[in-house]
Amino acid sequence: MTVTGHTPAPTVEPGTAAETRLLDRVFRLRELAILAVLLVMVAVTQADNPEFLSAQGVKDLLLNATILVLVASGQALVVITRNVDLSVGSVLGLTAFAAGDFLQGGGNALVAVLLAVALGIGCGLLNGALVSLGRVPALVVTLGTLYIVRGADSIWVGSRQITASDLPDAFTDFGSGGLSAVPYLALIALAVLVATAYYLRNFGGGRELYALGSHPEAARLAGIPVRRRVLAAYVACGALTGLAGALYLARFGNVDSSTGSGYELTVVSAVVVGGVAFTGGSGSVYGAALGALLLTTVGSVLPALGVSSVWVLAINGVLLVLAIAVDRIVALRVARALRKRSAPHRRDLRHD
Numbered sequence: 001m002t003v004t005g006h007t008p009a010p011t012v013e014p015g016t017a018a019e020t021r022l023l024d025r026v027f028r029l030r031e032l033a034i035l036a037v038l039l040v041m042v043a044v045t046q047a048d049n050p051e052f053l054s055a056q057g058v059k060d061l062l063l064n065a066t067i068l069v070l071v072a073s074g075q076a077l078v079v080i081t082r083n084v085d086l087s088v089g090s091v092l093g094l095t096a097f098a099a100g101d102f103l104q105g106g107g108n109a110l111v112a113v114l115l116a117v118a119l120g121i122g123c124g125l126l127n128g129a130l131v132s133l134g135r136v137p138a139l140v141v142t143l144g145t146l147y148i149v150r151g152a153d154s155i156w157v158g159s160r161q162i163t164a165s166d167l168p169d170a171f172t173d174f175g176s177g178g179l180s181a182v183p184y185l186a187l188i189a190l191a192v193l194v195a196t197a198y199y200l201r202n203f204g205g206g207r208e209l210y211a212l213g214s215h216p217e218a219a220r221l222a223g224i225p226v227r228r229r230v231l232a233a234y235v236a237c238g239a240l241t242g243l244a245g246a247l248y249l250a251r252f253g254n255v256d257s258s259t260g261s262g263y264e265l266t267v268v269s270a271v272v273v274g275g276v277a278f279t280g281g282s283g284s285v286y287g288a289a290l291g292a293l294l295l296t297t298v299g300s301v302l303p304a305l306g307v308s309s310v311w312v313l314a315i316n317g318v319l320l321v322l323a324i325a326v327d328r329i330v331a332l333r334v335a336r337a338l339r340k341r342s343a344p345h346r347r348d349l350r351h352d
Contacts, residue, residue, distance in 0.1 A: 030275040030287070030326070031274070031275050031284070031286060031287045031290055034273070034274065034275065034287070034290045034291065034294055035290055037294065038290065038293060038294050038297060041297060041298075041301055042297065042301070045301045045304050045305060048304070048305055049304045049305065052300075052301075052304050055180065055181040056181075058181040059178060059181045059182070059183055060300070061296070061297060061300055062181075062182065062183050062185075062186040063176070063183050063185060063186065063251060064296045064299070064300060065186075065189075065292055065293045065296040065297070066183065066185040066186050066188075066189045066247065066251070067092075067185075067244045067247060067248050067251065068266065068267065068270055068292040068295065068296055069189045069193065069288075069289045069292045069293065070189050070192060070240050070241075070243060070244040070247070071088050071092065071240060071241050071244045071263070071267045072267050072270040072271050072274070072285075072288040072289065072291065072292040073192060073193055073196050073240055073285045073288055073289060074088070074236055074237035074238070074239070074240030074241055075088060075237060075267050075268065075270075075271045075288065076271050076274075076276045076283060076284070076285045076287075076288035077196070077200075077209065077233040077236050077237055077285070078138075078233045078234060078237050079213075079268075079271055079272075079276050079277075079278060079280065079283070080200075080209050080210060080213045080233070080276060080280060080281065080282075080283060081209050081212055081213045081229065081230050081233050081280055082212070082213045082216065082279060082280025082281065083131060083138035083230060083233070083234075083280075084138050084139060084142060084268065084278075085124075085127060085138070085142045085234060085237050085264075086139070086142040086143050086146050086264045086268075087123065087127060087142045087143075087145040087146040087149055087264065088237065088241045088260075088263065088264050088267050089146070089260040089261060089262060089263030089264040089265075089267070090145070090146050090147075090149035090150040090153065090260060090261075090264075091119075091120055091123045091149055091238060091241045091242065091245070091260075092241055092244055092245045092248060092259070092260035092263055093150070093153055093245070093255070093257070093258070093259035093260030093261065093263075094119065094123075094149055094152070094153045094245070094260075095116035095117075095119045095120050095241065095242040095244075095245030095246065096116070096245035096246065096248045096249045096255045096259055096260070097153065097156075097157055097162065097255045097256075097257075097259065098115060098116055098119050098245075099112040099113065099115060099116040099245065099246045099249050100112075100162035100166070100167065100249050100255050101162065102115055103166075103167050103168060103171060103249075104162060104166045104167070109168060109170065109171045109174075112171075112246060113243065113246040116242040116243065116245045116246035116249075117239050117242040117243050117246070118242070119242055120238040120239050120240070120241045120242020120243070120245065121235055121238050121239050121242065122238070123145065123149060123238045123241075123242075124234040124235040124236070124237055124238020124239065124241075125231070125234070125235055125238070126145060127141055127142055127145055127234045127237075127238070128230060128231035128232070128233070128234030128235055129231065130145075131230060131231075131234065132226070132227040132228070132230040132231045132234075133227060133231070146264065150261070153257055154257045157256060157257040158257065159257075160256070160257075161254070161255070161256040162249075162254065162255050162256070163253060163254050164253030164254065167249070167253055171249075171250055172250060172253045174250055175247065175249075175250025175251040175252075175253065176251070185247050185250070185251060188243075188247065189289075192240065192243070193285055193286070193289055196236075196285045197284060197285050197286055200284065200285065205229065205232070208224045208225075208229050209229055209233060210281050210282070211224055211281075212224055212226050212229055212230070212280075213279075213280030213281035213282075214280065214281030214282075215281075245260075248260075266295065266316070267292075268320075269291070269295060269316050269317075269319065269320045270288060270291040270292040270294075270295050271283075271288045271291060272291070272320055272323045272324060273291035273294060273295065273319045273320060273323045274287035274288040274289065274290050274291025274292070274294075275287035275288075275290075275291070275323075276288055276291075278324065294319070295316055295319070298312060298315055298316065298319075299312045302315075
């Protein structure tokens with residue numbers, strides 16, 4: 001007689017779930033702290049320079065943050081899965097010039113935006129396939145594609161430059177226009193941000209990104225399609241970067257082979273400063289957006305206060321180091337708290 005047994009379904013340790021919930025609460029508080037710092041910084045600047053929060057000042061502040069918010073939102077999806085995309089700056093430059101080249105030839109503006117998004121998706125597919133299917137470390141893959149895309153962009157673009165005079169007036173007007181002090185581009189970024197956050201919070205695929213970022217092996221044992229989710233995160237990041245490239249063109253009306261160079265470092269800084277843990281599994285796109293807004297506001301606040309803009313990079317670096325240090329300290333404290341909380345339960349189990 002043959003006895004057929006059922007393999008028990010993998011279970012998640014209570015400590016892991018409790019740690020995730022506790023980290024989520026901690027990072028929400030951190031997002032509130034970033035918002036508080038941002039509001040205080042703006043208030044101090046406004047007190048010193050009453051023109052800072054004029055209608056045009058607010059509009060410029062939001063316009064400056066829009067592109068970074070979009071790319072940081074896509075980067076946050078990747079970082080939540082415990083990966084990173086260092087090619088976003090190069091992809092931004094490539095998609096911006098592709099959209100501009102298409103428009104320069106008399107193309108439709110909407111088709112140009114879709115072309116930029118499609119090109120970004122292609123770059124995301126390449127990164128995601130190498131990381132998820134090829135199992136090559138994300139840092140190595142995206143550092144390589146950073147140089148590949150930048151090199152291809154430089155060969156294609158050469159010494160050419162697209163300026164606002166080469167683009168349709170309606171396109172550039174849209175990039176600088178808005179409803180009173182709120183730019184159209186900021187409304188697009190807000191819509192994308194809300195949709196992405198809603199997906200992460202309310203759809204199974206979004207929650208699975210957090211699960212595999214927290215513990216990839218446990219996620220695999222629980223039946224989560226890890227490779228597919230990582231690939232989807234990279235594709236989404238590429239799509240949002242492509243959209244940001246098209247909007248960058250509309251905003252500035254000027255692109256060349258150097259567009260987006262070094263931008264990936266600013267994006268990663270915004271994500272980490274915004275509370276998305278670089279070790280994966282924690283954070284939100286709202287936090288990444290707040291981090292982006294904080295970094296761009298620093299760049300606007302210093303000149304308004306009469307401080308040289310050369311301090312911007314130094315301050316961004318300090319914020320990044322502080323954010324990483326806070327992440328590490330929080331993780332250690334959470335782990336210690338959970339060990340203390342679970343100690344009585346373990347003693348009871350031994351007595352039983």
